[in-house]
Amino acid sequence: MRPETRFTLSGDVYLAYAVLGAGEAQVVAALAGPTHLEAMWDVPELSGSLEQLAAVARVAVFDKRGVGLSDRVSGDVDVATGAADIIAVMDAAGFDQAVLLGGVDGGFACLAAAALYPERILGIVGNELVATFVVDEDHPFGLIPETVQTLQQISSEGGWGEGRILELFAGRRMSQDARVVSAWQRWERMAATPATAAWALHSMLAADARPFLADVHVPVVLLHVKDNPFIDARAVQWLADHLDQGRVVELDGDFFELIQAGGAVPAELEEMLLGTRVSDGARRELVALLVTDMCGSTETAARVGENAWRRILEDHRRVVRNALVRHGGTEIDTAGDGFLASFRLASQAMRCAADIRDRCRADGVDVRQGIHAGEVSVVDGGIAGQAVHATARVAALAVAGEVLVSDTAVTLAAGDHVHVEPAGTRTLRGLPGRWRLHRLGASS
Incomplete structure (x- = not known):
């Protein structure tokens, strides 16, 4: 299933997006990190859950501004701009309302979209979603320091494009599978140059969705893997506590098991969309x-x-x-x-x-x-x-x-x-x- 890539304007920036699936339900996926719409279909561990959802819903997925097939931009992307990009994709796809899937940094924009465009957003499923990685008196839970250092080294010291992200967040089976590693390396190289990857990391670390939380009045399911080396569980719980309909679902496994076909992400999305878990062992x-x-x-x-x-x-x-x-x-x-x-x-x-x-x-x-x-x-x-x-x-x-x-x-x-x-x-x-x-x- 390789949907056709299209382009739409958000302000003066062209965004690459694709739509797959059928049905009345509508989902917009704001995936984590640098992405590439056309390379992702070669990594079923990435695309499988979207294809699973396409059996029950229309699914729009896009490259965030600055990465993949979308226009490059300068300066950090604030979460309100990211929210406007989600709405631009929804308009281009013909979606009147949608449930949003937000992965890590993609989730910041999902929270802002629910606050700024409440008539358009029905709910959010967040994959390792927090309110911000900014550390201050109100929010003392940033990205785990060792992980920040490793990510900075990967993006700025020649590691980007080598698949080292898999070593951090995937289980042993995936990170040592030659097919997965090769496809993932290509995905990284097509999604961003090392400089673009470093920019995306900096933009993510500066993002802050806290000003929007009081205006988020839709169900928000926060999926978090126990002992995740990337996200502090206390930050996920902090976000749930500051949402009127937020709840945390803690899971065993690894980061990438969440997003694969049959994983927690498509199961929770199906539950929110249909009230049943159609593809979860039924x-x-x-x-x-x-x-x-x-x-x-x-x-x-x-x-x-x-x-x-x-x-x-x-x-x-x-x-x-x-x-x-x-x-x-x-x-x-x-x-x-x-x-x-x-x-x-x-x-x-x-x-x-x-x-x-x-x-x-x-x-x-x-x-x-x-x-x-x-x-x-x-x-x-x-x-x-x-x-x-x-x-x-x-x-x-x-x-x-x-x-x-x-x-x-x-x-x-x-x-x-x-x-x-x-x-x-x-x-x-x-x-x-x-x-x-x-x-x-x-x-x-």
């Missing part, structure tokens, strides 16, 4: 999905009154549930007059939808329905994943009494399924591309 299944929605329910309730509406709704639910039993469906969720159900076979879902349509129509009730088939994650007794969102979008396109079926579901259906006819191609809100849809015909 069982995955290929299923057919049906979404139903009773048409005109609000108007009907207003016309007939509360007691009569309750009886109509109870009758409708009974019709749907009986149809699910007859056709081997499993009720997943019910919201008001709508249902989400799963089936082992697409043909079962189609026959069930036709049954619901015909029986409801005989009762004077019209139902719009959508059917799709795809892979879902089974979590906490429910299901999650892009296929669920796609099915809901298909149903939303149906008119009263209509059943729309995705081309995927028709392809997977057995030969004896209910007749379908072409319904054209449509876009599904929040999902990429155009979808070929079919209209379910009369029951056989």
